[in-house]
């Protein structure tokens with residue numbers, strides 16, 4: 001089984017440095033997500049791994065095999081990579097079966113066994129084999145695209161925002177089916193996305209790119225719980241960042257005295273609180289005024305102004321018994337918080 005590793009990979013277009021010293025190791029059979037805002041270099045990174053573009057410097061290896069670096073550049077067709085692009089990648093005038101078997105050696109294209117195996121792997125009904133792409137839903141088309149990429153048994157599969165054209169309902173189900181199929185084949189996979197929820201819910205580990213640099217590579221839980229800096233904290237989910245003063249492992253801020261999770265020097269700092277850590281209290285707590293509320297069915301988010309002088313913060317609350325905008329509430333923080341130096345910037349910087 002093949003691990004994928006990048007060492008000090010750098011790429012510029014003209015004078016524009018798009019990727020800077022990327023070090024990344026994807027364990028064999030791992031599924032990682034590369035997450036970052038538009039233009040941060042995600043697609044470029046995939047293209048370098050696939051061999052569609054060539055780094056200026058660094059090394060890329062599939063297992064023990066160097067595919068770029070040490071004076072060597074293996075062409076894309078010899079890298080054994082499966083590539084799933086955003087959309088519209090299927091041949092419109094070929095059936096599902098012909099699309100899926102396209103990348104197989106000619107002698108294997110008629111193999112019904114392999115075709116049935118691939119359809120089952122991506123969770124598609126065998127009867128769809130004779131349809132044309134325009135007779136499929138967007139989610140079904142992306143599953144066919146994955147089946148086509150998996151047909152030649154690639155050791156590495158690269159997916160470039162494969163669900164971006166799907167609506168929210170279809171996205172989640174298709175994402176789960178695709179991740180399950182990738183895991184079942186044992187391929188090592190890299191999924192590019194700008195959707196935080198997709199990255200957190202599907203990948204084993206998430207690589208966060210910012211301005212062409214890898215700022216954090218962690219499991220979804222660790223990324224959410226211990227973002228490296230306030231910018232990553234704000235990029236991964238909702239974040240309440242408040243100025244604080246650290247003293248002996250505790251932070252004094254407008255929401256009270258809170259236990260700090262990470263080792264932090266005494267002095268000025270800022271603390272990260274997730275909105276779901278802030279609870280509505282009946283009698284005690286910090287007074288705030290509800291400014292507005294977004295209702296999601298399973299829960300709700302409210303913006304509340306801490307009194308007397310602010311700031312406005314985001315609080316996640318259960319869907320029952322919601323306070324009306326304009327009413328006064330009491331708030332308290334549960335659990336510990338993460339502290340950062342006071343001068344750390346926002347995302348992207």
Ligand SMILES: Nc1ncnc2c1ncn2[C@@H]1O[C@H](COP(=O)(O)OP(=O)(O)OP(=O)(O)O)[C@@H](O)[C@H]1O
Pocket residue numbers: 013018036037038039040041042043044045194
């Ligand atoms: N062939 C190219 N020539 C010149 N500049 C390029 C080329 N390809 C990409 N770029 C530039 O490199 C930067 C990163 O592009 P890339 O497509 O990798 O970003 P991305 O993170 O995938 O963005 P998005 O999420 O919008 O697809 C952008 O500023 C883009 O304009």
